[in-house]
Amino acid sequence: MLNIKLKINNMKSQIIDTMMVTGKSIISHKFDAKLSLLYTECQKIVKEMLTDRTKNSSKYWKTIPCVVSKSLIAKYQRNEKCISVKNLAIQICGDKGKQIKLENNRIRIPAIFKKEWIDIFPSKPIFGHICSVEIFKRKRRWFLSYSYNTLKSTVKTVGVVGVDRNARGNIATVCDIQTGKVIKLGPDIKGWKDNFKNRKKKLQRKRATVLLKKINRKQSNRTKDINHKVSKQIVDYATKHCRAIVLENLRNIKDSKKCGRYTQKSNWSYFQLEQFLNYKAALRNIPVYYVDPYNTSKKCSQCGTINDINGKKFVCKNCGHKDHRDSNAGFNIGKNYLDGITRNEREFLASHIDVAQTSKGKDISYV
Numbered sequence: 001m002l003n004i005k006l007k008i009n010n011m012k013s014q015i016i017d018t019m020m021v022t023g024k025s026i027i028s029h030k031f032d033a034k035l036s037l038l039y040t041e042c043q044k045i046v047k048e049m050l051t052d053r054t055k056n057s058s059k060y061w062k063t064i065p066c067v068v069s070k071s072l073i074a075k076y077q078r079n080e081k082c083i084s085v086k087n088l089a090i091q092i093c094g095d096k097g098k099q100i101k102l103e104n105n106r107i108r109i110p111a112i113f114k115k116e117w118i119d120i121f122p123s124k125p126i127f128g129h130i131c132s133v134e135i136f137k138r139k140r141r142w143f144l145s146y147s148y149n150t151l152k153s154t155v156k157t158v159g160v161v162g163v164d165r166n167a168r169g170n171i172a173t174v175c176d177i178q179t180g181k182v183i184k185l186g187p188d189i190k191g192w193k194d195n196f197k198n199r200k201k202k203l204q205r206k207r208a209t210v211l212l213k214k215i216n217r218k219q220s221n222r223t224k225d226i227n228h229k230v231s232k233q234i235v236d237y238a239t240k241h242c243r244a245i246v247l248e249n250l251r252n253i254k255d256s257k258k259c260g261r262y263t264q265k266s267n268w269s270y271f272q273l274e275q276f277l278n279y280k281a282a283l284r285n286i287p288v289y290y291v292d293p294y295n296t297s298k299k300c301s302q303c304g305t306i307n308d309i310n311g312k313k314f315v316c317k318n319c320g321h322k323d324h325r326d327s328n329a330g331f332n333i334g335k336n337y338l339d340g341i342t343r344n345e346r347e348f349l350a351s352h353i354d355v356a357q358t359s360k361g362k363d364i365s366y367v
């Protein structure tokens, strides 16, 4: 168990009880060639490392990423008892997010995979950064085991809430799938956003830069304040009713182009809300899951038919279901996660291999 001192917004700090857990995922076949190449090179280097133990710095091993050579030195070369290595494991130390990036249940290791992401299925909410990963091969497949901190006390969730984020109207609509309850959070931001816009336009015409900066600052403070409040309300609800939080994954939105409603120029900060939600939820040990945003606003949450939507009212042409557009989307988001979980869990289970196979007597709890 570790005690981590966490600074929140430089305002207050708290002592939080965490524990380290390890999860495992299969690495997609598209990385096979890259990993095989790296693996062969590492094998060659480790052999040389063991014959000449004085070359114990990454500057001697320029053909592999520095972060990899460092771990090979620490794991094999400095270990006097190590004479030869059969099954090499490529270890990467997260270095507080510098070497291993984490985002919406996927990780990226720039040193090896450059800009490509790898999906992971952690069974507990990740607290902070990924501490380390180990890449290894078993029966022609590449695996990734990752360790992370999670809170010691666990909340057993008994359902999910789907959260729809908006540029217009209420900024978040929370839909409880189990009870059908809908909570609309945040003020209607359209009004004050237009107000800011008009004032900014006037100032831009006058070229009043000082005032313009002031008004921009004011707007961003207001946004931040609202996002803090809304994220707190969502996490409070989830804690009280033991719900996991489901959001749309809006990170890839630029690539997909399918989801017009988010590509519209909106200065509302979805990502700030997401960020606040993530850390507030992690503090309470509430899991946050992500689903594909495709068609969440067009699909009927009752029968699944895709409808054309106009304005804020949702009416299904198939079953006649009537709802507010945002709450219909919120229910879809929650349901999409529940529909997907069987698939994810299957993959998650399939990616699990025996503890004894990989860790040699190390006390790691595989989750």
Ligand SMILES: [Zn+2]
Residues within 6 Å of the ligand: 300, 301, 302, 303, 304, 305, 316, 317, 318, 319, 320, 321
């Ligand atoms: Zn319907």
